[in-house]
Amino acid sequence: MEAWQIALFAMSIYLVIAFAIGIAAGRGRSFFSISEYAVGDRGFGLFVMWFLMGGTIFSAFAFLGGPGWAYSKGAASLYILAYCALGLMPWYIIGPKVARLGKKSNYITMGDFLGDRYNSKFLVIIIGIVSLLAFIPYLTLQIKGMGYIFNVLTFDNISYNNGALLALGVVVIYVATSGVRGAAWSDVFQAILMLIVAWVLGIYFVESLHGSLGNMFSKIIEDNPDFLTIGNEGSKISSARYSSNIIVSMLGFVMWPHLFTKSYTTTARRIKLTVLVYPIFALFLLPVLFIGFAAIGVVPNDVLGRPGEVLPYLITHHLTESGILYGIVGAGALAAAMSSSDAITHGASVSFGRDICKVIFPSLKENQELWIMRGAVVGVGAIAYCIAIYGSDGLIKLLLGAYGAIVQIAPAVYSGLFWRRASALGVTLGLIIGVIVTTYFQYIHGSSPYDLHPGLIGLIVNVLIMTVISLLQKHKAEYLAHADKFIEE
Amino acid sequence: MGLVKKFNIKNWYVVFTCFILLVLIFPIFSLGNYAEPLIFGMPFIMVWVLFWIIVEFLGLIVFVTLDKDIEE
Numbered sequence: 001m002e003a004w005q006i007a008l009f010a011m012s013i014y015l016v017i018a019f020a021i022g023i024a025a026g027r028g029r030s031f032f033s034i035s036e037y038a039v040g041d042r043g044f045g046l047f048v049m050w051f052l053m054g055g056t057i058f059s060a061f062a063f064l065g066g067p068g069w070a071y072s073k074g075a076a077s078l079y080i081l082a083y084c085a086l087g088l089m090p091w092y093i094i095g096p097k098v099a100r101l102g103k104k105s106n107y108i109t110m111g112d113f114l115g116d117r118y119n120s121k122f123l124v125i126i127i128g129i130v131s132l133l134a135f136i137p138y139l140t141l142q143i144k145g146m147g148y149i150f151n152v153l154t155f156d157n158i159s160y161n162n163g164a165l166l167a168l169g170v171v172v173i174y175v176a177t178s179g180v181r182g183a184a185w186s187d188v189f190q191a192i193l194m195l196i197v198a199w200v201l202g203i204y205f206v207e208s209l210h211g212s213l214g215n216m217f218s219k220i221i222e223d224n225p226d227f228l229t230i231g232n233e234g235s236k237i238s239s240a241r242y243s244s245n246i247i248v249s250m251l252g253f254v255m256w257p258h259l260f261t262k263s264y265t266t267t268a269r270r271i272k273l274t275v276l277v278y279p280i281f282a283l284f285l286l287p288v289l290f291i292g293f294a295a296i297g298v299v300p301n302d303v304l305g306r307p308g309e310v311l312p313y314l315i316t317h318h319l320t321e322s323g324i325l326y327g328i329v330g331a332g333a334l335a336a337a338m339s340s341s342d343a344i345t346h347g348a349s350v351s352f353g354r355d356i357c358k359v360i361f362p363s364l365k366e367n368q369e370l371w372i373m374r375g376a377v378v379g380v381g382a383i384a385y386c387i388a389i390y391g392s393d394g395l396i397k398l399l400l401g402a403y404g405a406i407v408q409i410a411p412a413v414y415s416g417l418f419w420r421r422a423s424a425l426g427v428t429l430g431l432i433i434g435v436i437v438t439t440y441f442q443y444i445h446g447s448s449p450y451d452l453h454p455g456l457i458g459l460i461v462n463v464l465i466m467t468v469i470s471l472l473q474k475h476k477a478e479y480l481a482h483a484d485k486f487i488e489e
Numbered sequence: 490m491g492l493v494k495k496f497n498i499k500n501w502y503v504v505f506t507c508f509i510l511l512v513l514i515f516p517i518f519s520l521g522n523y524a525e526p527l528i529f530g531m532p533f534i535m536v537w538v539l540f541w542i543i544v545e546f547l548g549l550i551v552f553v554t555l556d557k558d559i560e561e
Contacts, residue, residue: 075524078538082513085542089506092549093499096558213530221524221532228524228532231515239522243514250510268558276553279546283539 003323004155010327011150014193014334015170018186022174022342025185029178034370037179038108038350039264042099048184049266049274053088054281055187055194055339056259062288063194063336064145067314068307070292071299074220074227076237077289082246084282087253092275094254096268097417097489104489108264110257110409111355117416117486118424119479121359126428127409128355130435131257132380134406135348139384140391142344143168145337147388152312153330161389167334168381171341175349176377180265183342190335195284197332202287205294205314213290220296244453252407252455258347260413349376404442404455408434411459411466419470420483426469434462502552509545513538 001009030036044052062080069077098113107113110131115124143164150163158166174182210216220227226234230242254260263271295310298318304310315329353373358364364372408431415422438458441448448454511517521537528536 075532075534078535081538081542085545086506086510086513089509089545092502092552214527215530217524217527217530217532225524228534229522230518230534231522239515239519243518246510246514272553272556276546276549279542279549282542286539 001323003326004153004157006323007326007330008154008158010324011153011330011334014327014331015167018189018335018338019170019174021189022170022178022182022186025174025181026178029181031177032367032370034108034366034373035106036181037370037373038354039102039261040180040184042103042264042266044184044266044270046270046273048188049262049270050277051188051191052184052265052343053259053262053274053278055191056343062285063198063333064148064308064311066285066288067292067295067311068309070289071295071310072292072307073236075230075235076242077292078230079237079242079245079249080289081282081285083249083253084285085279086246086250088275088278090250091254091263092272094413094417095263095271095275097486098260098263099266099268099271100489101486102264108261109350109354110260110413111351111359114412114416114427115359117483118412118422118427119482120424120428123412123424123428123431124355124359126431127257127412128351128359130405130409130431131351131355132348134256135258135344135351136380136384136387139341139344139348139380140387142337142341143384143388146334146341148309148312149330149333149337152316153326164385164388167338168341168385171338171345172377172381175342175346176374180346183346184265186342187339190339194332194335194339197329197335198284198291199287201311201315201329201332202290202294205318206290209294209298209318216290216293220293223297238451241451241453244456248404248407248453248455248459251410251459255406255409255413256347257351258343261347261350345377345380348380349373352376352380404438404453404458405435407455408438408458408462411463415466415470417486420480420487421470421475422466422483423470423473423475423479425473426466429469430462430464430466433465434458437461498552498556498558505548505552509541509548512541 029041033041035041066077066080069080101107101113105112105116107116109128111124111127114127115121146167147160147164150158150167151160154163174186206213206216210219217228224234226232227236229235230237231239266274291311291314295314299310299313304313311333315326319325319329350373353369353376357372358369411430411434412422412427415427435458438454441454441457448457512521515522518537521534523533526533531539
């Protein structure tokens with residue numbers, strides 16, 4: 001067998017195992033229960049929660065983008081560690097509250113919770129649309145990563161399109177059949193595999209290309225000392241942008257609907273113990289950055305199309321010719337992309353079924369709603385696939401603007417839990433105008449004041465509008481009494 | 490009495506979260522914003538970030554231990 005065939009064989013074994021775990025996870029569970037499909041009957045154990053939440057951060061971005069950032073932007077890549085460490089901290093406070101409220105009132109989505117708190121169907125639909133708009137480009141990126149990995153590691157024998165289709169197909173089938181449980185258990189396997197591969201590669205490349213960590217960083221510092229600092233003349237990022245990136249990511253992380261709804265899958269105690277181990281997950285990302293730093297001075301600047309290609313370049317030029325090694329690396333990278341893809345397709349399907357279809361057609365039966373969700377897994381996968389294959393770079397860049405929109409949900413969630421006077425009108429207008437302001441600074445104006453993250457400017461406007469409108473409105477006594485139930489929980 | 494204690498722990502948690510955020514962003518982050526010296530072969534700025542992540546982990550252990558609201 002040739003090396004590429006061995007690599008393909010190893011990756012196929014990985015796909016079969018991930019598929020089998022995903023399918024097996026749903027066996028013996030009710031196939032016709034929305035609560036099971038969406039939130040695993042609220043009974044996930046601690047072990048699964050750790051990897052479910054952990055697997056989500058190890059996306060294609062961490063595996064391909066992480067080394068790319070370290071290689072091209074230096075110290076700016078530390079942002080990835082900082083936001084992973086901080087991203088889940090707010091969940092310690094809001095997660096247990098949301099879990100208890102969800103259990104009491106049978107919520108399965110973020111829209112369920114906000115719609116009930118603010119008594120507004122319009123808000124639910126807005127949340128549903130924002131979620132879908134953010135999920136699709138996020139999934140598109142994972143699909144691009146999967147196709148690329150397949151293509152490079154089989155030396156162009158499997159085309160980009162077919163590789164992406166194969167990996168995505170596996171995800172779509174196990175999510176549609178096993179729901180959140182399929183995503184969760186395959187994440188356990190995928191996260192472990194990806195961690196092992198990341199550490200082995202990180203240590204290997206540093207040792208083989210530079211001898212030691214100290215040597216590697218000394219060479220980088222000799223060349224440009226500011227490359228390893230932030231906000232100095234030779235640095236790749238300003239201090240304002242670095243700081244505001246971290247703030248926006250920290251506030252926005254748990255607002256991603258697929259992460260927020262994980263509050264419903266378990267108990268308050270397990271949520272807190274999941275937050276506890278998250279800093280450790282951030283430390284596990286360190287070797288991913290080492291891979292990128294190891295490429296400096298080794299990979300010439302002009303051979304890469306994009307910085308994200310640095311890891312595949314290292315693998316194909318500076319790893320042995322062993323096909324089995326290619327296969328294992330490919331499996332690790334696929335695992336990273338797939339463990340995010342399953343959570344995203346699942347989250348998007350539940351949002352579409354509950355926050356959009358069920359609100360517009362309230363007479364839908366549980367069974368019909370569930371089939372809409374399963375169908376949406378295929379639909380969302382197909383749309384994201386088409387964008388990944390046929391979409392121009394410009395289109396994808398525009399869609400990625402939806403990322404910035406996610407953090408705009410934060411004021412609605414926090415005031416829902418902590419501020420009784422917050423009103424539906426204030427929250428909704430704040431959200432919409434916040435998204436518009438963010439988009440304006442990101443795409444139309446092209447730059448933002450003080451080089452701050454556009455999402456942070458949108459957020460400030462959002463909070464101001466929400467606060468002023470909520471304070472000006474007169475609230476009925478029943479509204480405030482209803483709000484108190486959420487605050488006292 | 491129980492209520493007051495619960496309130497306090499949550500407040501301290503929020504303070505702790507803000508503290509960890511502040512040491513990782515500017516202006517306080519400028520204290521760690523140096524490439525050298527190398528510690529364990531890693532630049533000072535990287536060790537700074539790693540150090541506070543470990544402090545965060547230890548802090549979280551304390552909170553989880555003291556938290557009376559951890560029922561099953």
